[in-house]
Amino acid sequence: MLPHRVFARLYQWIRVAAVLLGTAELLTSPVSTAATPPIKTRSAAISQLGLASIPGPLPTYYSHGTQSRAHQLQTLLGGELSYYSILFSQRLPPISLAVLTTEDWRDVDPEDPYGMPSVSDQAPFVFVMPNDWSKVTWMTLPARDRVPQGLLKRALANGRTWHQVQFEGCDGIGTHEIGHVIVKALGIDPQTRWFNELLASYVGYAYLREKFPLQALSSEIFWRQGLSAPHHLSRLEDFESHYDELMQHDPANYGWYQVAFDQRVIDVYREQGVGFLRTVRLAFPQGAPRLTTPEIVDRLDGLSAGWKAWAASITSSTH
Numbered sequence: 001m002l003p004h005r006v007f008a009r010l011y012q013w014i015r016v017a018a019v020l021l022g023t024a025e026l027l028t029s030p031v032s033t034a035a036t037p038p039i040k041t042r043s044a045a046i047s048q049l050g051l052a053s054i055p056g057p058l059p060t061y062y063s064h065g066t067q068s069r070a071h072q073l074q075t076l077l078g079g080e081l082s083y084y085s086i087l088f089s090q091r092l093p094p095i096s097l098a099v100l101t102t103e104d105w106r107d108v109d110p111e112d113p114y115g116m117p118s119v120s121d122q123a124p125f126v127f128v129m130p131n132d133w134s135k136v137t138w139m140t141l142p143a144r145d146r147v148p149q150g151l152l153k154r155a156l157a158n159g160r161t162w163h164q165v166q167f168e169g170c171d172g173i174g175t176h177e178i179g180h181v182i183v184k185a186l187g188i189d190p191q192t193r194w195f196n197e198l199l200a201s202y203v204g205y206a207y208l209r210e211k212f213p214l215q216a217l218s219s220e221i222f223w224r225q226g227l228s229a230p231h232h233l234s235r236l237e238d239f240e241s242h243y244d245e246l247m248q249h250d251p252a253n254y255g256w257y258q259v260a261f262d263q264r265v266i267d268v269y270r271e272q273g274v275g276f277l278r279t280v281r282l283a284f285p286q287g288a289p290r291l292t293t294p295e296i297v298d299r300l301d302g303l304s305a306g307w308k309a310w311a312a313s314i315t316s317s318t319h
């Protein structure tokens with residue numbers, strides 16, 4: 001079941017992608033039609049609050065009392081940036097992280113509900129993450145009794161707690177968002193919205209599998225929860241052609257698409273590992289002629305087997 005506030009979150013994900021892809025000016029917010037609020041950048045708000053910070057490749061500001069969580073998220077998300085920067089010998093754009101309590105969130109990101117991860121739409125770019133997912137109201141945390149027993153047992157290995165698995169699954173939204181930054185920085189043109197979303201998840205998931213394999217299991221649990229969402233559309237072409245409609249009127253169907261993409265991520269990673277991203281970088285460079293969805297699927301199928309079969313299988317999954 002998808003949360004009632006999921007639309008706003010999904011819109012935010014897209015806004016982030018659009019900003020990072022340089023198309024933000026094409027979007028206007030369908031969420032807020034109120035008078036324009038006073039302009040205060042996130043960095044200005046952070047400065048006014050006098051938040052402490054941790055230096056590093058991903059400078060991290062944090063609310064009072066959240067230092068250990070800030071360290072954890074800096075390690076996770078800064079580690080993702082460093083991992084791909086080194087792997088691809090690629091300089092990545094400067095970005096900082098803010099880990100916030102509910103009180104500070106209202107000052108730094110007043111437009112969005114607490115805990116909705118997003119990158120600011122103007123420089124200096126600040127990525128906000130919640131200190132405490134249990135205080136988030138726009139999203140339902142994964143439910144333990146809905147996780148297949150085998151998967152749950154593996155996720156709880158080595159004394160890990162369900163609370164930890166829940167938080168890590170939600171933190172996977174962060175690795176997806178950083179994934180958008182990396183896809184763009186690597187010069188990959190996903191050509192379509194569906195492939196862009198799939199690739200952002202691939203970047204985040206491949207990093208977790210390489211560096212934090214148990215946390216990758218937490219992402220798998222998080223993704224699995226959305227697969228039962230009602231979805232009258234399931235073709236890749238429909239995601240493109242009905243995109244605005246899905247965003248504005250059918251968040252459940254939109255969310256189903258995201259987790260359907262994520263299932264493909266898991267399968268391709270099993271065969272190709274992180275090396276798949278090298279292949280994609282060569283096959284989908286920026287500035288190349290436009291491709292249709294069938295042409296993209298054809299090209300991918302030539303790179304690794306199973307894409308055509310996958311595209312066909314999700315088409316027939318409508319319910």
Ligand SMILES: [Zn+2]
Pocket residue numbers: 013014017176177180196197200
């Ligand atoms: Zn995304």
